[in-house]
Amino acid sequence: MKETFLNLIDYIKNPVLEKDLNTDTKYRFKIFLHLLVISIATGLIISPIFVILDEIGFVNMDNHKIDEMFKNLSLFQILLTGGIIAPVIEELIFRAPITSFKKPASFKIGFYVFAVLFGLVHLTNFDITPNVLIAAPLLVLPQIILGAYFGFIRVKFGLIWSMLLHGCYNSILMIIGFGFE
Template sequence: MKETLLNLLVYLKKPVLEQDSNTALNYRFNLFFKLFALCVLTGIIITPIFVLLEELNWVNMDSHEVEKMFKGMAKWKILLVGAVVIPVIEELIFRAPITAFKKPKHFKFSFYFFALVFGFVHISNFETTTSVLLLSPILVLPQILVGFYLGYIRVRLGLQWSMLLHGSYNGFFLALSFLEK
């Protein structure tokens, strides 16, 4: 896990358009599960910040747009939409295009640009208030970071792997939300 994190950090400092030469399925699933764990840990580590923001009455997490969208839906439909449909669409929009930028300088810019846009698009999950707009970099920090992880796996292993990672991440947190209710 430590090696994966170090490789990821090195990559994020200087992203390059280069697929991983190791095509062994065992290797790829191993990397996938380590990145999945990193995604989940990122979400868990950042969650206390959201609790604090809500306790300070700066953000109302009860009016989250995702909850409104899924209200009244069966759990299987929520999982289908949240862990399959949305990740596939978002990966096609935010990760598929980055490999079209072949020049190193253009690729690096596109890698960061699409991860940031992916993150900031998720501000629409919140009711638009002055506090939400001012706190938007914090509120979408998990999506920005996961956007970097998804970009990494997309470039290194392929688009299908970023779709799988994105869907697994969403599915994990949706399943957790089912346990809370």
């Protein structure tokens, strides 16, 4: 896991359009599981920021658009939408295009731009207020970081793998969320 984490950090510092030539399924699932754990851990490490913003009354975290969107859906429909449909669509929009940037400099820019855009689109989960705009970099920080993680596996293993990682990540968070309700 440590090696995967260090490779991920090195990659994010200097993304290059280079597939992982090891096509062994066991190897790929091992890296996938490492990335899933790293993704969940990243979210957990960053989440106290949201508690602080909510506690000081800077941003109302109770008024999240996702809750509103899912309120009339069954558990199955929520998991289908958040765990499969949304990740597939988002990966097609934000990760599929990054491999079309063939020159190293343009690839690096494209990689970062798509990670940031992925984060920024999640700002629509909030009621846009002046405080939300001020706190925007913090509010979408997890999605920007995850966008880079998903970009890493997309480049290394392919688009299906980023869809799978994104879907599993969302599903785990939704299941945890159901446990707290």
